[in-house]
Amino acid sequence: MAKIIGSNKLVSDFICPQCAKSVTCGIGFRAGDVANIQYKLGDKVTWNNALTWPEKRPLDGTFSTIGYFECENLHCTSWQDCFPQVQEVLIYIENDCLIKAVPCRYKPEQLDYTVLRVDDDMGVFT
Numbered sequence: 001m002a003k004i005i006g007s008n009k010l011v012s013d014f015i016c017p018q019c020a021k022s023v024t025c026g027i028g029f030r031a032g033d034v035a036n037i038q039y040k041l042g043d044k045v046t047w048n049n050a051l052t053w054p055e056k057r058p059l060d061g062t063f064s065t066i067g068y069f070e071c072e073n074l075h076c077t078s079w080q081d082c083f084p085q086v087q088e089v090l091i092y093i094e095n096d097c098l099i100k101a102v103p104c105r106y107k108p109e110q111l112d113y114t115v116l117r118v119d120d121d122m123g124v125f126t
């Protein structure tokens with residue numbers, strides 16, 4: 001299997017779980033074509049490239065995936081040693097449409113863009 005490099009970006013306002021401030025963040029995530037595409041909630045991800053994430057489009061284009069963001073609030077507790085910690089976000093995709101992005105805690109040590117089924121509580125998509 002060819003290796004996918006990079007990510008897309010979902011620009012969204014939401015409440016940072018660390019500082020409780022409303023922040024506008026670019027959430028790095030992978031879904032469909034992975035080509036540094038900028039999306040907002042309500043947009044549909046595309047599946048035009050030979051290489052997609054996941055490799056095969058899930059049934060109905062409905063799944064969820066872990067994305068990553070860094071809080072832009074310099075006073076946030078996620079900032080340590082001049083760098084913000086990477087935080088996780090669960091992104092819900094329904095019929096290829098980006099529905100919502102919810103901060104979550106899944107596997108903070110791994111940046112592996114895990115793909116999950118929406119109906120499968122944090123179970124790994126296969």
Ligand SMILES: [Zn+2]
Pocket residue numbers: 016017018019020021071072073076077078
């Ligand atoms: Zn914050």
